[in-house]
Amino acid sequence: MGFISRGFRGKRRDVASSSRVPPGQYVVTDFPVLSAGPTPRVNLDQWTFTIQGEIDEPKRWTWKEFAALPSETVTKDIHCVTKWSKLDTVWKGVSVDTLMDGIETAAEFTTIFSDGGYTTNVPLDDITGNKAWVVYEFDGQPLQPEHGGPVRFFVPHLYFWKSAKWVRGIKLEKEEHPGFWESNGYNMYGDPWREQRYWGD
Amino acid sequence: MTVEERRLDGNAIGGLLREIFTMEMTAAQTTCAGCGAINAVGRVVVYADAPGTVVRCPECESVLMRIVHGGGRYWVDLTGTRCLEFAEG
Numbered sequence: 001m002g003f004i005s006r007g008f009r010g011k012r013r014d015v016a017s018s019s020r021v022p023p024g025q026y027v028v029t030d031f032p033v034l035s036a037g038p039t040p041r042v043n044l045d046q047w048t049f050t051i052q053g054e055i056d057e058p059k060r061w062t063w064k065e066f067a068a069l070p071s072e073t074v075t076k077d078i079h080c081v082t083k084w085s086k087l088d089t090v091w092k093g094v095s096v097d098t099l100m101d102g103i104e105t106a107a108e109f110t111t112i113f114s115d116g117g118y119t120t121n122v123p124l125d126d127i128t129g130n131k132a133w134v135v136y137e138f139d140g141q142p143l144q145p146e147h148g149g150p151v152r153f154f155v156p157h158l159y160f161w162k163s164a165k166w167v168r169g170i171k172l173e174k175e176e177h178p179g180f181w182e183s184n185g186y187n188m189y190g191d192p193w194r195e196q197r198y199w200g201d
Numbered sequence: 202m203t204v205e206e207r208r209l210d211g212n213a214i215g216g217l218l219r220e221i222f223t224m225e226m227t228a229a230q231t232t233c234a235g236c237g238a239i240n241a242v243g244r245v246v247v248y249a250d251a252p253g254t255v256v257r258c259p260e261c262e263s264v265l266m267r268i269v270h271g272g273g274r275y276w277v278d279l280t281g282t283r284c285l286e287f288a289e290g
Binding site: 034081082117161181184185186197 | 264272
């Protein structure tokens with residue numbers, strides 16, 4: 001009978017995970033590092049986070065001001081376009097809703113920008129409404145530089161290239177401007193559940 | 202391994218460039234649109250584990266090429282390479 005129960009447990013586990021793993025993805029337990037360039041050395045004494053673009057006056061926080069903002073701890077599944085998914089990852093940071101509080105803008109799109117020149121475009125509706133955070137802790141520890149620390153963007157419902165490492169701000173825009181990968185083959189939106197990996201997907 | 206330890210030289214994309222240009226390209230000369238440095242493809246800096254392949258200038262770290270391969274297509278951005286010089290095949 002042991003044979004039967006082992007098989008049954010295995011099948012249940014597959015069903016449970018498949019409802020959380022988008023098409024074409026596989027689950028990893030480690031945390032792969034993908035990088036398009038050298039890891040920037042970020043000095044928090046000189047770090048700022050800025051919201052600029054379609055806004056009367058840019059809004060800017062120093063690290064000290066940013067760290068004093070109300071924070072949230074969220075547990076989310078993440079999905080990389082290179083086909084790995086990692087379940088139940090735990091992050092701490094500031095909700096974009098908190099950062100956008102009181103801001104009036106005609107923008108419908110955003111460009112997230114980072115140290116090292118990386119950019120990625122995300123519709124404004126996809127980073128507001130409790131869908132995106134600016135995070136500085138992973139798994140209860142300060143975020144390591146190779147994973148985008150000290151501070152990275154986090155928008156887990158889209159492929160993970162949208163969660164820009166070493167983030168420095170959000171540019172609010174009326175029109176959509178493709179970012180670093182979106183301008184060279186990768187999808188403008190990047191919904192893992194619709195497998196929007198490349199142009200035309 | 203750290204990101205720096207996984208950084209490769211241009212020989213790592215010899216195969217990829219041969220698929221695209223259908224000839225050996227590691228001896229081709231790139232001129233960086235950022236700083237003007239001229240380097241053989243074999244000497245440039247490659248980050249191959251990003252969603253696409255990112256080729257950078259060994260002098261100034263500017264992006265020379267971005268190559269994405271997927272879904273049966275290639276996308277090749279040479280904006281950062283002002284000139285690519287190579288011998289006839």
